[in-house]
Amino acid sequence: MFTGIIKSVGKIKFITTTQNTSHIGISTSLTKQIHTNIGDSIAINGVCLTVTAFSKHGFEVDIMPETMRRTTLDNLLAGQKVNIEPALLLSSRLDGHLVLGHIDxxxxxxxxxxxxxxxxxxxxxxxxxxxxxxxxxxxxxxxxxxxxxxxxxxxxxxxxxxxxxxxxxxxxxxxxxxxxxxxxxxxxxxxxxxxxxxxxxx
Missing domain, CATH: 2.40.30.20 (Elongation Factor Tu (Ef-tu); domain 3)
Incomplete structure (x- = not known):
């Protein structure tokens, strides 16, 4: 669950595409500001994804074919900026509105x-x-x-x-x-x- 309040703007470091998935690296200082772990949900341009790895300056995610077909993530390019929001904590203020990260x-x-x-x-x-x-x-x-x-x-x-x-x-x-x-x-x-x-x- 998310709120639609963007916490950071990151940049696409790399995109590796195979037949079944795309692997994306994103650079951001966000991981220094919050407690994000491997397996946690994170929204990239509104799409709920899972953190699969960390790097020195950011994190990585995998994107399934269905997600690529239904969202704009299929059009991402290296160097492009993206909106980032970590999953909502139960103790957090709901400043925006309830957002699921499931693109319509x-x-x-x-x-x-x-x-x-x-x-x-x-x-x-x-x-x-x-x-x-x-x-x-x-x-x-x-x-x-x-x-x-x-x-x-x-x-x-x-x-x-x-x-x-x-x-x-x-x-x-x-x-x-x-x-x-x-x-x-x-x-x-x-x-x-x-x-x-x-x-x-x-």
């Missing part, structure tokens, strides 16, 4: 609006996931907990304050880039229950 879909950045003290990003979702996004509701984009500013059919927008831009990789997004999307788990359960009751009634 991929969205595409269609427009960027620069404002005086913020930046608005507009994304396009696959039609199948539009009902899971609610205006003023929570959403995780590349692992970052954010609030949906507006929604119109398959498009939705979020606004970023300078702090979020400097502490995450979202500042580097360009039009056409793809991001990992995890919708709010509470909304999923409510929508599923509503649909189940409708099916049972009719």
């Amino acid at each position: 879909t991929i969205a595409t950045l269609t427009n960027i609006i620069f404002e005086t003290n913020s930046r608005t990003l507009i994304f396009k979702l696959p039609v199948a996931y539009t009902n899971y996004v609610v205006e003023k509701g929570s959403i995780a984009i590349d692992g970052v907990s954010l609030t949906v500013a507006s929604k119109n059919n398959t498009l939705f927008s979020i606004s970023l304050i300078p702090h979020t831009l400097t502490k995450t990789t979202l500042e580097n997004l360009k039009i056409g880039d793809q991001v990992n999307i995890e919708t709010d788990i509470l909304g999923k359960y409510i929508l599923q229950d509503t649909e189940a009751n409708y099916d049972e009634k009719y």
Whole structure:
């Protein structure tokens, strides 16, 4: 379980790909700040992965084919920056919202609006996931907990304050880039229950 509050921005050191898995090394100072062990869960751009090894300046993870197919991790390149969040401790403050690290879909950045003290990003979702996004509701984009500013059919927008831009990789997004999307788990359960009751009634 995660909160969507990014603790560090790391950098991809290497990517080794075989037929069945990809092995990735990530450089970060995060391991010096928290008690992370081999076997612990950690979110990379919002994707829940398992720490398999440590190096002098970071850690390593394995990524299964299913994860590569359903997320943007398949597009990672050496030198690219990624958002990092360790798993939530039961004693931690829940500053963002409950994030599982299980990516629902991929969205595409269609427009960027620069404002005086913020930046608005507009994304396009696959039609199948539009009902899971609610205006003023929570959403995780590349692992970052954010609030949906507006929604119109398959498009939705979020606004970023300078702090979020400097502490995450979202500042580097360009039009056409793809991001990992995890919708709010509470909304999923409510929508599923509503649909189940409708099916049972009719």
